[in-house]
Amino acid sequence: xxxxxQKAIRRAQFAAAGAAIGGGLGGLVGKNAASTAAxxxxxxxxxxxxxxxxxxxxxxxxxxxxxxxxxxx
Numbered sequence: 285x286x287x288x289x290q291k292a293i294r295r296a297q298f299a300a301a302g303a304a305i306g307g308g309l310g311g312l313v314g315k316n317a318a319s320t321a322a323x324x325x326x327x328x329x330x331x332x333x334x335x336x337x338x339x340x341x342x343x344x345x346x347x348x349x350x351x352x353x354x355x356x357x
Contacts, residue, residue, distance in 0.1 A: 299330040299333070302325035302329020306328070307321055
């Protein structure tokens with residue numbers, strides 16, 4: 285359950301950051317562009333979060349394996 289909550293929080297953080305960046309860049313063009321770019325930015329941020337999560341889990345597993353190897357020596 286804890287992992288699911290962490291995954292949802294990570295996805296929300298990335299989506300919020302993407303929306304802020306997209307909205308800021310779109311705001312340079314106009315109001316409609318800002319809202320559209322914020323939506324796209326949020327979508328891109330959430331997608332990146334889905335890709336980053338498995339990479340972090342793999343890195344943690346790899347580090348745990350190295351720790352176990354060092355303890356065995």
